[in-house]
Amino acid sequence: MNKEEFVEELKKLKIEINETQLNQLDVYANFLLEYNKHTNLTAIKEKKLVYLKHFYDSLVLTPYIKPDQKILDIGTGAGFPGCVLAILNPKTYFTLLDSNNKKIKFLEELIKKLDLKNVELINIRAEEYVKKNLENFDLVTSRAVADLRILTELSLPALKIGGLFVPLKANITDELEASKETIEILGGQLETIEKYLLPYEKSQRTLLIIRHTRQTSLNYPRSYDKILKKALKNNNK
Numbered sequence: 757m758n759k760e761e762f763v764e765e766l767k768k769l770k771i772e773i774n775e776t777q778l779n780q781l782d783v784y785a786n787f788l789l790e791y792n793k794h795t796n797l798t799a800i801k802e803k804k805l806v807y808l809k810h811f812y813d814s815l816v817l818t819p820y821i822k823p824d825q826k827i828l829d830i831g832t833g834a835g836f837p838g839c840v841l842a843i844l845n846p847k848t849y850f851t852l853l854d855s856n857n858k859k860i861k862f863l864e865e866l867i868k869k870l871d872l873k874n875v876e877l878i879n880i881r882a883e884e885y886v887k888k889n890l891e892n893f894d895l896v897t898s899r900a901v902a903d904l905r906i907l908t909e910l911s912l913p914a915l916k917i918g919g920l921f922v923p924l925k926a927n928i929t930d931e932l933e934a935s936k937e938t939i940e941i942l943g944g945q946l947e948t949i950e951k952y953l954l955p956y957e958k959s960q961r962t963l964l965i966i967r968h969t970r971q972t973s974l975n976y977p978r979s980y981d982k983i984l985k986k987a988l989k990n991n992n993k
């Protein structure tokens with residue numbers, strides 16, 4: 757997907773992008789590919805695939821992003837989806853979190869280059885950060901980080917009541933089935949499952965819309981070890 761095709765595909769999603777933002781994405785793609793030659797950030801090596809698999813895929817979240825909101829991207833890596841969304845939504849505040857110091861270093865340089873004022877970078881494990889930032893965000897997202905059950909425990913406690921947890925996933929059926937109790941126990945409610953195909957290569961993607969409807973017990977999130985080992989069951993409440 758070249759730049760012109762990218763703009764055309766965004767139009768189909770009714771996403772507006774201006775010249776400044778297009779230039780910022782171009783700088784982003786070049787810097788990512790350059791940096792990737794010495795530091796492993798992404799398996800993608802071609803610019804047209806950066807536009808398709810990183811930029812377009814990140815921007816499908818656009819309809820859920822509103823001005824003045826606080827958004828948390830857990831395991832942002834090289835900024836997907838959070839940094840791409842921050843470029844197109846300059847009036848929304850983004851916290852991009854990753855435990856990998858090399859990725860945060862890359863993002864520090866990137867946001868300086870792009871002069872982004874609406875991005876905060878946090879180099880810490882999600883479970884530690886969320887424990888100290890309960891009910892703080894309007895929306896939490898995450899792409900390609902962990903199984904839905906694990907992500908749910910990392911994300912729901914960080915959301916204000918009424919906020920949305922919107923993970924980007926490939927195929928979700930089994931993961932969703934295994935996460936239903938966790939979502940319920942942590943005070944979430946699944947509202948929508950949005951399926952779409954990436955243009956050109958037509959691979960399946962899923963956006964889940966899960967609302968934080970009631971307060972999560974202060975026992976969560978647990979340590980990562982415990983989250984991994986013990987799935988939440990209703991009789992553990």
Ligand code: SAM
Binds near residue numbers: 830833836837899
């Ligand atoms: N979201 C990006 C994307 O879609 O390209 C990066 C995906 S990468 C496969 C997973 C990232 O999640 C890594 O950068 C890793 O360091 C981070 N990660 C995994 N578990 C984490 C945790 N518990 N806390 C913070 N970061 C985590």
